[in-house]
């Protein structure tokens with residue numbers, strides 16, 4: 001069983017299509033989306049439609065939750081708030097209905113899937129450093145946990161009482177360790193690599209690998225400019241190129 005895990009699409013259809021094409025060529029058996037399908041980018045309805053069609057499971061993200069009107073927008077920065085408001089008035093009833101039904105956490109076999117973190121998923125906590133990870137490992141009931149939310153790909157490993165941050169592109173899953181794996185962002189990476197990010201977990205091979213996929217950044221930026229989305233959000237898509 002090869003499980004492709006994607007996250008933080010953020011209404012970027014060009015990036016999502018490129019990632020889905022790559023997943024298709026790598027023959028994944030299953031696609032899990034960790035949420036934030038919408039927010040920031042120009043194509044919310046198209047992205048929801050494609051995720052609905054292709055993802056086996058999709059989790060609720062904080063931007064999805066905000067677009068549905070459930071979040072106090074005071075917690076968002078100016079640009080994110082502007083994009084949420086822009087998205088709210090453009091969502092189709094079908095897309096809204098799909099987002100409304102998304103779960104906050106899914107536990108399946110040896111994996112926990114959640115947008116932000118396993119402890120109180122609705123608190124939208126960021127797992128940014130070793131201390132954050134130590135706390136989240138204590139709330140984790142499975143060997144593996146896949147998260148998004150920070151838009152920065154990386155792996156935290158717990159082995160006995162030691163905790164490490166791994167920067168490898170591919171790891172072998174060791175039976176004695178637990179892992180919190182951030183798969184990065186499809187539609188708006190913030191880890192100084194502008195390419196779309198996602199990962200594949202191979203249960204039989206006991207391995208996990210990150211994949212970085214180039215996509216047509218200029219076309220997404222052009223659409224965002226046409227829609228008059230904030231210039232800062234447009235520029236951020238090409239950071240690290």
Ligand code: ZN
Nearest residue numbers: 008036063149
């Ligand atoms: Zn996000």
